Amino acid sequence: MQDLIFDLIDNEYKRQSEGLELIPSENYVSPAVLKAMGSILTNKYSEGYPYFNGIGCGRADDPDFTEWSESEIAEKILPNYRYYGGQANVDRIERLCIDRACRLFHANHANVQPHSGAQANNAVYFAWLSPGDTVLGMALPAGGHLTHGAPVTLSAHIYNFVGYGVTEDGDIDYEEMERLALEHQPKLILVGYSAFMKIPDFARIAKIRDQVSAKSGHEVLLMADMAHVAGLIAGGVHPNPLDFGFNVMTTTTHKTLRGPRGGLILSNGNVASPLKKPEKTLANIPILIDRAVFPGTQGGPLDHVISAKAVAFGEDLQPEFKKYAENIVKNAKTLATELQNLGFVLQGGGTDNHLILIDVKSSFGFDGKVYEKALDMVGLTLNANSLPHDKGPAFRPSGVRLGTPAITTRGLGVKDMKTLALWMKKVADICADAVASIDSTAQPNTYPTPTSHKATSAPRHPEDILDNYSAELETIKKEVRDLALKFPVPSL
């Protein structure tokens, strides 16, 4: 009898195939990435690094190293720093992965071992900061990420996070950033986000860092968490912070980069043996990061995932990936315009990247949770999201966030964005009807309530009565399915 887990995987394949994925942090990996990820490399333990004296851990300023071809990297036997035997193949795989990552992002050094984006960020904090040190990053309500100092995280218990916000038109509030930077004199300035639709002015931020260094007399690490836009950077349609004097860039590998779930840390500086504790200077940041990932915050690397990262980076280096990155942005801009034409209010007035944040409350008067649920019922998946200065509770925010990386991988183009916008408007109209039909005396609560099959008593939230609209929703769902099935989900 087949394990139930495989039935559920089959069901998930059907769900992914028949719907359209609009969550901006998701994507579909290639069959080659899937194959590497599901390989026997998962059997291996390889704590440590595939290099011993710096050679093989990045592109460095070592002229010999930069001349190596991929086949040379794969062939050369080099000393390693590992705690287990049997490393011949995984050493070569990890070196190739590092080399491809460095080429993709013009970095001296890449640590490809972080298990996730959160692990990557925590390792950088641990590499550079001491407990109590100050970090200046984008505030969570402004579009920043949980790992940038949300009080519920471990890092917020260790370090002192100060948050900058965004302006009315949705850009970073650079004046506030500068003011807070000079006031708090942080050890680390962080640019990164999960709901921000503009292109950061990296040169301006680098100048703010220089001002803080000059005023405080201490070195300030400039870090970019580009988890969302790394694929756009790799594809050449978004500036690269490392080209503007940033010391470190972290990213997830599974969003626009279209690799397996995981993290990656790129940095510029000296590459050398991680065995010897270096002085804590910006120049030594690559070595400090290696020590902070292992043994600082992680144990053994996931060799099957590292091999899949290497395969994905190989794909990202191909000319077709540039086209893909261009199409992501083209689709996002077209979808944003179509939505605006239909009366949707967008945070920041549109998008310059792959992300769109709809102010559902201002557009239609109901919250993002209702809209997320109704769209899910027609096979359009996205997430409810807070807006800057959102007055709604975190479980019931006023917006929804969506993006185009996954649908662009499926092959949808600009003409499909009009259809998508029309479906979204029809679903919004259904939600508006549901809201209007609710007994005005019903008391809403703050937490999501289970969906009733058929609303018989006074419902507390509009999503509780969406089943009453199942015929209308089913018609849209069928149209979504018909289009989605024309664009198969890549699989083995």
Ligand SMILES: Cc1ncc(COP(=O)(O)O)c(C=O)c1O
């Ligand atoms: C900007 C940013 N940083 C870090 C992370 C965390 O990545 P992970 O979920 O892999 O830990 C995310 C994930 O959404 C993110 O958007």
